[in-house]
Amino acid sequence: MATYPAQDASSSEDGSSPPPPDSESPSTPLPQTFQELGVIDSLCEACNTLGYSAPTPIQARCIPVALQGRDLIGLAETGSGKTAAFVLPILQALMENPQQLHSLILAPTRELAQQISRAVEALGATISVRCTLLIGGMDMVPQSIALGKKPHVIVATPGRLMDHLENTKGFSLRHLKYLVLDEADRLLDMDFGPILDKLLKLLPRERRTYLFSATMSNKVESLQRASLTNPVRVAVSSKNQTASKLLQSFALIPLKLKDIYLVHLLQERTGQMGIIFAHTIHETQRLAIMLRHLGFPAIPIHGQLSQSARLASLSKFRARSRNLLIATDVAARGLDIPSVDFVLNYDLPSDSKTYIHRVGRTARAGKSGIAISFVTQYEVELWLRIENALGKKVDEYKVDKDEVMVFSERANEARRTAAIAMRDMEDRGRGNRMKKRKRTRDDMDQEEK
Template sequence: MPHKNLEQAGFDEMNLSPDVFAALQTVGYETPTPIQTKTIPHMIACKDLLGQARTGTGKTAAFALPLLSRINLKNRHPQVLVVTPTRELAIQVAQSFSDYGVKMKGLNVLAVYGGQSYGVQLSQLKRGVHVIVGTPGRLMDHMRRKTVCLDDLTGLVLDEADEMLQMGFIDDVEWILSQIPQSTQIALFSATMPAPIQKIAGKYLKNPEKVIIRHDSDVTSTIQQKFWLVKHVKKSHALVRILEASSHDGVIVFTKTRNDTMGLTKILEEKGFKAEALNGDIAQAARERTVNRLKNGNIDILVATDVAARGLDVDRISHVINYDMPPKTEPYIHRIGRTGRAGRSGEAILFVQPKERWMLKRIENATRRKVEEIALPSNREINKKRMDDFKNKITQTIGTEDLSAFTDLVETTAKEQDVPIAQVAAALAKMLQGNTPFLLKETAEKPAAKKTAKKPEKKAKAPVAPRQKQTPDRLRPNKISPTEEGMERYRIEVGYKHGLKPGDVVGAISNESGLESSFIGNINIDYDYSLVDLPFGMPKNVFNLLKGTWIRSQKMSISKYAC
């Protein structure tokens, strides 16, 4: 009988220990994800592994399940070490090990990270631990103090290695790798493979098996990406409207600064949303409580900075809103990867300033998906959502609560006041709502009235000299209009002596860069050169592309204009 393909194998065919397999049934895992089917057999066989996969693909289980299956519970020294870039991720990964090892009697898992008392960590280490998950700095401290002994280590995992590189921990990681026993199995996981990560893999991993989860299996395939073009409406007001009109569970709103997290959280709370801020100024214990409140449904919206949200893993996230544009495509992908996990669908909404359309194009290229433009919800849509939500709450209460005492009270009140029961119910709803209007005003759009004007009486015209053909202002040489806010001025080496027209400039730039014509600003055409205003922050690759673009049989040779 032919051997079954490993990539078609279920958890029951992966040689996991009976206790680990039993735990999978407890947590409800049935079918392995692609990275799990490709990784677990190699890890079980004690081979080093180099895995490339983005967040949300199930990689924690991919390394935790096989490593737990080999642990000797009688040995109270650390046998597994996982290095993570952030304390949040360390806590998440440690919890996953505990969940997958729930049937392993006496298993001890410890998360070590900065911001937590040394005393708590030292007391647990003295009692003995089997698995340590930690950040580089605190791990190094324990190793130098000899409070962590890694002589019995059998497996080490570097999780989110590219994040560690970005955060400046790569030298610390190398030091840790240099201290472990030569026989230790090493698994390195990273969303991207920049040269320094490849160098570490080449230096410390022994003939590693390579597992790559391609973009077509990426988490972005389960995420509906949308953007709202910022104009005429305050961003905070727009956010409230979008949240009001959407059916969401957990939401993460990303902002640039710590102050923004606090200010925006206050606005959302005033509008009745259950929101909290998460930023680097908040103490670690308070941050952990906030994340747990989001997990448990005590709050629905987290307003966070990138740094504070690193490693955040909460299953109930249905929406990620990029309130501020991330500086690069990679943080954007990491942000939206916190929704649409494990095959579930998610929604990502990006707020885009007109001058940021360049970055939107780069995001579409990086995710290989079109980002759909959305309009702000109308008052009518918001009112419908409010009414639907109100009716759903009534339906749920009718189906789950004992209402007999209130039924008698409503009926008695209706008889005493000689009014219909519906009026009493409406009064109760008004009491609950308070003075805030339940519905927004809906203004019907009226068609514009047709203007009728009397035709002027024809008068005899005095003879005049023939008029010279006028040159439009933006074509008139040497009359240069000021640059608009959010735009930059560029010079191209083509002018009206070459027969250049504005449409030529617009067509060439739109076709080559993908920038819509409506975002191309003033065009001033002179004799042998022209000036054109484009959104601020043109990417280098687009700039180089435009340099070699031809218009009217002339190279554009675009350059920054210095007035």
């Protein structure tokens, strides 16, 4: 792991810095327009074009602090609009003092990095910002060529960025002005600590740094002390908070009937956009095959797919050519997919933090959404722990068992078909899975499987 000293956040001048000051009280009335925050007209125009009618709380509290030239720690729940909270100040600073290789934004996963890159390009369209994306799973040569054209903003995963710093001739970040560490808790959970150590040594000390995270763990506190100078901390949500317009429920069902209940639930939501979370790659593939056999437009996404296949799955889902995304926790964090009507936990997550990130895929940006969790007879204690972390009891999703069992024959046939297809896939891939290989930087910037 990283070499940052593991000290408590309340430590003072005994080798660590004191806790950063908080921003204004959350009870302070928030500005209602980006102009009121101090954002320049050209960027306000971009916000209007993208449908950003009013700043979200994290944007309203972070942007004025960032525009004052302060280092910043932003703590907010998933789906809060934090990407614009750091992109807008960076672009405004770039407008005031144009410079090549001006800003670096680090993200833990390829999908999140790609999403941030799109946001930079969209918000910077009116000011002709050049943005380069550096992620694993892609050819380094086109990326090196793009770096040679000296972009204004680089969005990268840590492993691929370090590969370019070590191997791409003429590329350095010695004159960087802004560094953003997005999903900082996730960066450290994925063992990027040693790479971050190296990167921080290569970056100039005279820079502005923004750190955004869903949680403020000891690791993140240590990273803050190593990378930020006298930061302002902005928190707009309490621990384990879900979106206010999210309607949560659970269905208590027998384990052996999960597939039948799934088919019944999806039949009730025909045509809606939904993400179904499962524990394993095997289960994700099996459910996708089973549902497609039943006529549901489902597509899987998990960490064992190639990067191009994962991006293709997300593109089809975003374009609504497939309205069901069957996912492992590869899709639980960071991905901003508009208009997801519901999230279904086919398998319960192992902890409340993952639950919150999963259900955060819906009810985003002020919209409403539904989250339903299947709870089998073996998972009642786990569900009670999740409820306890949420600080409230969740309503039960009650269904008529007779109505559910109408689908038993079709569901069981589809399950048998999927089992046969899975055996065939495993037979074809057994040889490749037997080969073990060392984990590389390219592997690291994927989400967990």
